[in-house]
Structure formats: structure tokens, C-alpha cells
Amino acid sequence: MQTRPPEPVFALIVAAGRGTRAGGGTPKQWRKLGTARVIEHTIDAFRRHPSVRQIVVVLHPDDEALGATLKGDLILTTGGADRAASVRNGLAALPESGKVLIHDAARPCVSAGVIDGVLEALETAPAAAPGLPVTDALWQGAEGLVTGTQDRSMLYAAQTPQGFDLATIRAAHAAHQGAAADDVEVARGAGIDVVITQGSADNLKITTAADFARATRILETKMDIRTGNGFDVHAFGAGDHVMLCGVKIPHDQGLVGHSDADVGMHTVSDAIYGALAMGDIGQHFPPSDPQWKGAESHVFLRHAADLARSEGFTLTHVDCTLICEYPKVGPHAADMRAKMAEILGIDLSRVSVKATTSERLGFTGRGEGIACMATATLVKI
């Protein structure tokens, strides 16, 4: 018997609202939350999920330029006057069949577990969405006074992503008249049963200004922060200059090495590999391989930074200390920082280069070579 291949899963992220309740000028999905904008955290949550094949993002017509700043393989489309209209436009950008997870851009802390719960339910049902049973007592009130209580035993707070068979939800939206709180209401209007899956208190929707602080705290607890260190030494030999952190410094000796012997860049590269727990420079660029003979060390540094990015990390800081009596590093430190910031693709303020002597002690003190130590900090949310 032939087994059918699994249906493709698409994520549809609605981001065309104006965030009026959050205030603050810029719509909430475009505001910063820790290291990235709200919408970027949301997109990344789906990009990281192994089942999601393609992501569609629905933008407000005024946000075209902001949309162009989003990185990665995304389908961008324009939203409508209300959430339901935005969802309809997003659905129109998707293929005929498959499964779709419709999610608010304003819910950046959604976990893989919540997404998994919806996908699991979709294996046997046409519709599923996460909900949280209401745990507080519920009152009716008027003019500051409690006027009654409400039975909460059958009440849930609705969350996203709300998952559907694509053709089913497309038909339900086409038939729906008037406004809808969410896509579950649209589906139910078309007679479709919706399975309730496990929601999470962390999957909050940023609605008011106070929600930014809560979302930041939640993301911080999920952060993967890594620090790596590097250490390297190159001996002096014949020559008339040294390469240090990408800067050519005239000197009465050169540094001996298989490549251009840039001890600074080698050390920072090793710190990044260390933070990733992915070996060291010698493993990625074996000295026994003739293609790296005389290589310029920016190749190694760029490789380490690109590897960090491909693993989903942001390089937030590097600090590099050169240890030598001569040449004097101070006059060149600004150029070294600028060079490495450019190669690493990060802001100058996140790159530090400093130097020390070893008080004429040891091999660096005797002028036999240059040592370097460095740390690199990587963050993934």
C-alpha cells in the first residue's frame, strides 16, 4: 500500500493591524523586543519549526518599506480593513492545498510546543486552535460595581496559531459575512468542529504598552546566550610588517604562520567557534591544506560569523586583547575595530580591541611573538 506524503504546512502571519491599544507611534509589531523586532521573533518561531514549509506575512499598505527589511524567504502580501480581511488576503497567496497555521504577529513568544499541539490535532481534524481555560472568577460589572458572576467552567481564552485544512478555511472565509473575532469563529460559522489544544500563558498577545515588558521577560528566559573564548600565539620571524585584526602595521619583523598569521582575527574566529561549540579554526581550515597557505584571515573570521548566523545566533559582542611589547597597538586600535566590525557584519560599538604588555616577562615580554585572547558573545532567542 502506498503512503501519501504529508501535506505541506504553511504559516500565515497577520501583521496589518495598527496596534492602537499599545500606543507608542510605531505599530507594535515593528517595535523592538530585546535583540529583534516583535514581528521578527514571531517569524523566527515558525522558521525554526521543522514542519513549516513557507511563511506568508500580511502587511499594512503603509508598511511596505518596513516589510522590505524582513530577512529570509517570505511571501509578503497586503492586508485589509480588519483581521478577517487580512487573513483572506494571506490565504489567497497560498497554494490550493495543505495545512495553514494562522497566527498573530503580535504573539512573538509562541513556543514549538504550542505549534506542535495544533499540528498534532490537525492530523485527524480539519481545525484546531490553542486555548487556555479561564482560571480567574469572572464578574459582570457596571459603574464600578460588581453586578453579577459568570460561570467560567466552559470558558477559554483563545490563542493562535489557529490551524486548518487550507481548502476548508478558504471556503469558510469566502462564505463568512460580517466581522469575526478570529478564524475559529469563521470556521464554526461554516459548521466546522474546532479541536481545542493546549495554549500557554507565555503565548501572550501584545495588546497594551505593559505587555512589552512581559514579553521581554518571557523571551529572556528562552534566550540561548553563549560565550566563547579564543587564545592564539604567533612567533616573530623575518619580515617588514605584521597583520593584526585586518590592519597592516609596519614592523621590523613579521609573524610566522601558514596563513597571513593575523593572530587577532584567528583568536576572535576561535572565540566564535567556541561559543558555537563547533571546533576551532584548525578544524575548519586545516593547516595541512595547501589552499589556505598565505590566506588572508578575513576569510576565517567571515566564515565563523556566517556559521553563527546560519545556526540562528546574533553575534552581540567581541572583545580582543593583543599581548605584545611591540608593535604598539593603540594607534591602530580604531582601524582594527572598524575592520573587524565590517567583516563580522555588526556595529562598531560591539567590537572591542585592546592591548597589554606582559611587563617584559615571558615570550611576549622577550619580543619572541604576539599572543592574543578574545571572547565572543552569541545570543539566540
Ligand SMILES: Nc1ccn([C@@H]2O[C@H](COP(=O)(O)OP(=O)(O)OP(=O)(O)O)[C@@H](O)[C@H]2O)c(=O)n1
Ligand atoms: N486589519 C488588520 C487588523 C489586525 N491584524 C493583525 O491581527 C492581529 C490581532 O491582534 P490585535 O491586537 O487586534 O492587533 P491590532 O489590530 O494591531 O491592535 P489594535 O486593535 O490595538 O489596533 C495582529 O497581529 C494584527 O497586526 C491584521 O493583520 N489586519
Ligand SMILES: C[C@](O)(CO)[C@H](O)COP(=O)(O)O
Ligand atoms: C485572534 C486572537 O488573537 C485570539 O485571541 C484575537 O481574537 C485577536 O485580537 P483582538 O484583541 O481580539 O482584536
